[in-house]
Amino acid sequence: MAATIARLEKIRPESLWSKAWKRFLRHKLALFGLSVLGILIFSALAASLLTPYSPIKQDLRNLRKAPTAEHWLGTDGVGRDILTRVLYAGRISLSVGLVSVSLSGAIGILIGVAAGYLGGKTDMILMRLTDMVMTFPSLVIIITVAAALGPSVYNAMLVIGLLTWPSIARLVRSQFLSLRTQQFVTAARSIGVSNWDIAFKHIFPNTISAITVAITFGMATSILMEASLSFLGLGVPPPTPSWGNMLRDAQSMNVLEGMPWIWLPPGIMIALSVLSINFIGDGLRDALDPRSLL
Amino acid sequence: MFAYFIRRLLINIPILIGITIIIFLLASMMPGDAVLAMISSETPVSDEMIKMRQGELGLDLPLHIQYLRWIGNLAKGNLGFSFVSAESVSKMIVMRIPATLELMGVSLLISILLGLTLGTISAFKQYSVLDYSFTIFGFIGISIPDFFLGMILVFIFALKLKLFPTSGFITAGEEFSLADNLRHVFLPALALALVRTAVFMRYTRASILEVLGNDYVRTARAKGLKQKIIVLRHVMRNALIPVITIIGINLGVLFAGSVIIETIFQWPGIGMMFINAVTARDSPVIMGYVLLTSIIVLASNLLTDLTYSLVDPRIRYE
Numbered sequence: 001m002a003a004t005i006a007r008l009e010k011i012r013p014e015s016l017w018s019k020a021w022k023r024f025l026r027h028k029l030a031l032f033g034l035s036v037l038g039i040l041i042f043s044a045l046a047a048s049l050l051t052p053y054s055p056i057k058q059d060l061r062n063l064r065k066a067p068t069a070e071h072w073l074g075t076d077g078v079g080r081d082i083l084t085r086v087l088y089a090g091r092i093s094l095s096v097g098l099v100s101v102s103l104s105g106a107i108g109i110l111i112g113v114a115a116g117y118l119g120g121k122t123d124m125i126l127m128r129l130t131d132m133v134m135t136f137p138s139l140v141i142i143i144t145v146a147a148a149l150g151p152s153v154y155n156a157m158l159v160i161g162l163l164t165w166p167s168i169a170r171l172v173r174s175q176f177l178s179l180r181t182q183q184f185v186t187a188a189r190s191i192g193v194s195n196w197d198i199a200f201k202h203i204f205p206n207t208i209s210a211i212t213v214a215i216t217f218g219m220a221t222s223i224l225m226e227a228s229l230s231f232l233g234l235g236v237p238p239p240t241p242s243w244g245n246m247l248r249d250a251q252s253m254n255v256l257e258g259m260p261w262i263w264l265p266p267g268i269m270i271a272l273s274v275l276s277i278n279f280i281g282d283g284l285r286d287a288l289d290p291r292s293l294l
Numbered sequence: 295m296f297a298y299f300i301r302r303l304l305i306n307i308p309i310l311i312g313i314t315i316i317i318f319l320l321a322s323m324m325p326g327d328a329v330l331a332m333i334s335s336e337t338p339v340s341d342e343m344i345k346m347r348q349g350e351l352g353l354d355l356p357l358h359i360q361y362l363r364w365i366g367n368l369a370k371g372n373l374g375f376s377f378v379s380a381e382s383v384s385k386m387i388v389m390r391i392p393a394t395l396e397l398m399g400v401s402l403l404i405s406i407l408l409g410l411t412l413g414t415i416s417a418f419k420q421y422s423v424l425d426y427s428f429t430i431f432g433f434i435g436i437s438i439p440d441f442f443l444g445m446i447l448v449f450i451f452a453l454k455l456k457l458f459p460t461s462g463f464i465t466a467g468e469e470f471s472l473a474d475n476l477r478h479v480f481l482p483a484l485a486l487a488l489v490r491t492a493v494f495m496r497y498t499r500a501s502i503l504e505v506l507g508n509d510y511v512r513t514a515r516a517k518g519l520k521q522k523i524i525v526l527r528h529v530m531r532n533a534l535i536p537v538i539t540i541i542g543i544n545l546g547v548l549f550a551g552s553v554i555i556e557t558i559f560q561w562p563g564i565g566m567m568f569i570n571a572v573t574a575r576d577s578p579v580i581m582g583y584v585l586l587t588s589i590i591v592l593a594s595n596l597l598t599d600l601t602y603s604l605v606d607p608r609i610r611y612e
Contacts, residue, residue, distance in 0.1 A: 029433070128308060135313065135591050135595075136591075137547070139553065139554075140583070141320075143572060144584060145320060147324060147575070148320055148321075148323040148324045224439055227439050227442075228439060228441065231439075231554065247445070253460065256445060256448065256449060256453065257453040267442035267445065270442065274437040274439075275433060275437035282433075
């Protein structure tokens with residue numbers, strides 16, 4: 001008897017999420033991305049334990065030293081350890097990416113839900129607004145706004161978040177447009193569920209997989225934008241290291257030609273983290289595709 | 295068709311007005327103004343002189359009046375004058391735009407040729423080693439910041455191998471020659487091209503695979519048509535339609551996306567002009583540039599829609 005129950009419990013149908021997770025684990029590139037990103041996040045968080053140096057304190061006896069046993073990746077123009085700075089910069093660059101994509105996700109979801117669920121005039125006005133923000137050449141506007149607000153970590157997060165939401169808004173809206181005519185919505189409405197609950201408790205959960213994928217790719221874009229901004233001196237202000245502002249040193253031909261240890265590591269970190277996130281996004285897209293779950 | 299064109303055009307008018315308002319507000323938010331930017335810290339200037347100069351430039355008027363003045367001038371084709379050099383902004387743009395267009399053109403050519411070729415190979419050899427390597431190359435392409443790629447290219451091809459110059463439009467002090475100029479444009483164009491090569495490649499691959507799954511391709515095969523004819527007449531013609539859209543949309547993006555590359559390579563286009571203006575808080579130049587790029591993005595989206603409807607007769611507009 002007990003054995004039968006145990007066997008019955010075993011054949012309990014899998015949830016959609018565990019199926020998706022299994023599909024994700026089969027995606028080799030996504031697994032690679034997840035591991036690399038995991039290592040990057042860990043080493044950024046544990047930076048103070050991993051290196052004995054300060055990311056900010058200058059050491060004028062060790063200027064622009066090539067890699068040695070003490071400084072694995074050498075030192076920069078004011079004697080700071082490159083490895084240390086690259087690890088600490090990971091904190092800044094990754095959190096700017098995360099915060100700005102959360103901001104753009106929140107705005108995009110709210111506008112998308114309002115436009116897609118309410119329809120009519122609201123939809124028309126919100127979509128024109130979305131078109132307008134989309135028409136802005138985003139990097140150019142981000143540079144302009146960042147210049148107007150002045151360089152700071154928070155301004156970088158704000159600017160990137162405020163200008164990258166249109167694609168998420170459009171995605172959520174189109175999902176809502178097709179979902180709101182479904183029978184479960186009519187059923188909910190007929191028993192008197194409020195509009196807010198229908199939108200967020202009944203329809204919204206069905207759009208989560210698409211939004212997850214969009215937000216993952218959005219995070220990759222945000223990290224690239226922060227790097228561009230900081231590289232131009234409009235993002236994270238020195239002496240705080242970010243991968244983008246560390247690349248500024250390579251604007252001097254001497255550094256570019258003779259001291260690749262100064263500019264290669266931060267550039268490789270940007271590319272590696274963005275690549276990992278893109279791989280994860282690709283894996284999520286395959287794993288969460290509703291057609292492949294059936 | 296004509297009615298559709300007109301409607302599409304009209305939709306853009308409110309968007310354009312919204313854009314001008316936002317651009318104007320942004321520029322007025324910039325800390326400091328032209329007068330303050332021109333003052334050097336060494337020569338003392340009285341507050342009265344600053345006020346006077348600000349008055350001459352119209353900087354003391356209420357915001358909405360300044361906006362209307364700007365719009366009124368825009369309508370006359372006058373983008374204002376640079377706070378820094380007192381040059382006419384439209385003249386500055388006209389002088390620098392050919393360099394940007396050259397960079398864009400060469401870069402677009404590289405990415406279309408490479409992207410379409412790699413994408414086609416990838417699609418016809420689906421799941422082969424080649425396909426997988428191209429896929430990974432594509433991911434790397436969209437993940438490397440273009441300015442970092444630019445540095446790597448300069449490091450390898452200009453500084454180490456000495457095959458190309460590190461920066462500039464022509465060799466300083468020499469007469470203009472096309473060969474010399476093309477040698478200068480190659481590295482920045484390549485740095486800009488990688489992202490788009492990856493994007494075009496992915497779209498070409500996906501689009502060809504979709505067409506290959508269609509019934510009419512199977513019918514063509516069943517009829518015993520030669521592979522070459524099927525590929526050229528049935529597959530490629532249909533598969534390239536969505537690719538045209540992507541190329542069109544990227545025109546606008548590319549135009550605005552070259553700012554950092556132009557700055558790194560000291561390419562004397564409007565992108566470098568814009569970054570210099572941002573550094574100097576030269577708001578008339580900033581406004582002129584942002585307005586121009588926004589219009590170009592709008593126009594290239596519009597053109598893309600129209601081309602799309604011309605090439606694909608299945609698209610109908612009521």
